[in-house]
Amino acid sequence: xEGNKMLTIKDLHAKVGDKEILKGINLNVKEGEIHAIMGxxxxxxxxxxxxxxxxxxxxxxxxxVIMDGKNLLELTPEERSxxxxxxxxxxxxxxxxVSNVNFMKSAVNxxxxxxxxxxxxxxxxLKLMREKMAIVGMDSxxxxxxxxxxxxxxxxxxxxxxxxxxxxxRLAILDETDSGLDVDALRIVATGVNNLKRPDNAFIxxxxxxxxxDYIVPDVVHILYKGRIIKTAGKExxxxxxxxxxxxxxxx
Amino acid sequence: MGELxxxxxxxxxxxxxxxxxxxxxxxRQLFVVNGGVQGTRTPLxxxxxxxxxxxxxxxxxSVRTEGSPLEIAYKNNLHFGEGSQARIVLCSHTFTLDKFVxxxxxxxxxxxxAVVDVVVMQNEHNEATHNTRFNITAxxxxxxxxxxxxxxxxxxxxxxxxxxxxxxxxxxxxGLYLVDGKQMVSNxxxxxHNVPNCISSQLYKGVLDNDAVxxxxxxxxxxxxxxxxxxxxxxxxxxxxxxxxxHTEPQLEIYADDVKCSHGATxxxxxxxxxxxxxxxxxxxxxxxILQQMAFAYSVLEKIxxxxxxxxxxxxxxxxxxxxxxxxxDCSKNCC
Numbered sequence: 330x331e332g333n334k335m336l337t338i339k340d341l342h343a344k345v346g347d348k349e350i351l352k353g354i355n356l357n358v359k360e361g362e363i364h365a366i367m368g369x370x371x372x373x374x375x376x377x378x379x380x381x382x383x384x385x386x387x388x389x390x391x392x393x394v395i396m397d398g399k400n401l402l403e404l405t406p407e408e409r410s411x412x413x414x415x416x417x418x419x420x421x422x423x424x425x426x427v428s429n430v431n432f433m434k435s436a437v438n439x440x441x442x443x444x445x446x447x448x449x450x451x452x453x454x455l456k457l458m459r460e461k462m463a464i465v466g467m468d469s470x471x472x473x474x475x476x477x478x479x480x481x482x483x484x485x486x487x488x489x490x491x492x493x494x495x496x497x498x499r500l501a502i503l504d505e506t507d508s509g510l511d512v513d514a515l516r517i518v519a520t521g522v523n524n525l526k527r528p529d530n531a532f533i534x535x536x537x538x539x540x541x542x543d544y545i546v547p548d549v550v551h552i553l554y555k556g557r558i559i560k561t562a563g564k565e566x567x568x569x570x571x572x573x574x575x576x577x578x579x580x581x
Numbered sequence: 582m583g584e585l586x587x588x589x590x591x592x593x594x595x596x597x598x599x600x601x602x603x604x605x606x607x608x609r610q611l612f613v614v615n616g617g618v619q620g621t622r623t624p625l626x627x628x629x630x631x632x633x634x635x636x637x638x639x640x641x642x643s644v645r646t647e648g649s650p651l652e653i654a655y656k657n658n659l660h661f662g663e664g665s666q667a668r669i670v671l672c673s674h675t676f677t678l679d680k681f682v683x684x685x686x687x688x689x690x691x692x693x694x695a696v697v698d699v700v701v702m703q704n705e706h707n708e709a710t711h712n713t714r715f716n717i718t719a720x721x722x723x724x725x726x727x728x729x730x731x732x733x734x735x736x737x738x739x740x741x742x743x744x745x746x747x748x749x750x751x752x753x754x755x756g757l758y759l760v761d762g763k764q765m766v767s768n769x770x771x772x773x774h775n776v777p778n779c780i781s782s783q784l785y786k787g788v789l790d791n792d793a794v795x796x797x798x799x800x801x802x803x804x805x806x807x808x809x810x811x812x813x814x815x816x817x818x819x820x821x822x823x824x825x826x827x828h829t830e831p832q833l834e835i836y837a838d839d840v841k842c843s844h845g846a847t848x849x850x851x852x853x854x855x856x857x858x859x860x861x862x863x864x865x866x867x868x869x870x871i872l873q874q875m876a877f878a879y880s881v882l883e884k885i886x887x888x889x890x891x892x893x894x895x896x897x898x899x900x901x902x903x904x905x906x907x908x909x910x911d912c913s914k915n916c917c
Contacts, residue, residue, distance in 0.1 A: 410863035426876025
């Protein structure tokens with residue numbers, strides 16, 4: 330059964346300074362789908378995810394991004410989050426002095442406020458936090474620590490998935506969540522994602538390698554090259570890229 | 582504490598709404614009105630005997646009220662005998678919008694092995710000027726910790742001179758100044774290491790907004806024979822507006838050759854990457870900035886060892902950063 334339309338990206342162009350990085354991206358994501366975006370370094374994968382999340386270092390020069398009928402490009406990063414967009418960062422930011430608890434409490438309660446719900450009590454919040462930490466196998470001692478401060482690469486990525494679990498986004502964009510992870514950490518992250526998959530949400534998984542896609546099986550695979558999607562196919566495309574590299578696509 | 586002969590004055594007629602009247606657990610309060618201790622009308626003078634341990638925290642609430650000269654000057658004396666222990670909170674407030682000028686001197690003397698913890702909380706209105714000179718001497722093996730929290734005030738000037746006169750003494754100074762509007766806050770520290778084998782540290786942090794101006798001037802002076810000392814000084818500033826100004830002058834003057842000293846100053850803005858990360862999770866811009874500022878202030882606030890006081894101060898700092906003090910007319914708004 331076909332899911333409902335969720336995200337439509339039409340002819341998206343974006344630049345940083347004078348350098349055009351995205352040169353006309355078209356992408357449609359429906360509810361319940363997992364899309365993988367692959368491509369060599371410098372093809373614009375991270376730029377695409379940053380633009381979708383509202384990073385203002387990139388200037389959108391053309392095109393539109395519509396999510397659930399809203400023009401995403403007109404929204405601030407926090408409004409996009411309330412609209413259900415979540416970006417799992419390739420390099421999660423360390424924020425000394427802000428504890429994971431306080432961070433997530435602010436975020437979760439702000440999401441509730443936007444939905445007209447009362448803030449969670451401390452007890453309710455801690456219960457929720459414990460449940461979600463269990464999903465990613467995160468030790469409870471992490472909750473009182475500064476956001477990502479002193480976390481290993483794997484712990485940071487787990488923290489991203491934990492935050493995603495807390496916020497239950499409609500559309501999660503995971504930007505190279507697999508980079509720097511060993512197989513165990515990769516499995517935990519993938520299990521987290523698979524646990525959070527529902528018929529009414531969707532994922533865009535940006536990755537360099539096929540490896541992550543062994544655990545998170547995509548419905549659609551796109552190859553991004555020089556700011557354009559040059560090929561779109563089913564999950565078998567990822568395997569083919571793993572075996573043959575990108576050259577046959579770029580030169581073909 | 583019987584020797585102190587001061588009145589516990591919870592039924593202060595000062596103002597009905599004044600929240601500071603509600604003492605924290607294990608705290609004895611004492612009011613100083615326009616420079617004189619309530620009941621005695623003489624400046625504050627406290628002396629702990631040898632070995633005396635003050636179980637309760639002593640909170641000295643100094644207020645300026647109408648009906649007194651606008652300019653007053655007075656000198657307080659805090660003396661801690663050998664091996665004595667005390668925790669003191671010094672708060673200052675202004676109750677009316679008069680253009681008060683307060684010139685205050687505070688002598689703090691720690692005899693050998695005295696252990697003293699002081700928190701200074703300054704919360705005055707935009708027309709008030711308050712100059713305080715702290716003259717501190719630390720005896721052998723004494724431990725002194727002072728945190729200055731300058732939350733609000735038109736023109737606040739804190740000058741601290743410390744003479745470390747006995748070996749093995751440890752002096753920890755910290756300060757947090759939150760300045761906005763046209764406020765001015767100045768902190769200067771003269772840390773004199775006169776003898777060997779002592780430790781001192783200074784951590785001053787400021788958040789400046791609008792047209793505020795702050796100054797930090799600190800010198801660590803190490804005498805020729807004061808070997809094996811450690812002395813650290815840091816001043817960090819967060820500028821929230823393009824017009825706010827900070828003048829910072831960290832200095833070292835060292836005449837001994839076997840010491841560990843460092844000094845440093847930074848001036849910066851809120852980190853954009855952090856801000857985007859917080860916002861991308863749905864924390865609104867304003868809240869995200871408050872979280873960042875609280876995080877910045879945290880390293881000073883965490884020095885307050887009394888957990889209840891620390892929590893109160895954290896709340897105050899947060900309220901202050903949210904701009905809740907800016908409509909301050911008197912001290913009935915629970916900003917203490």
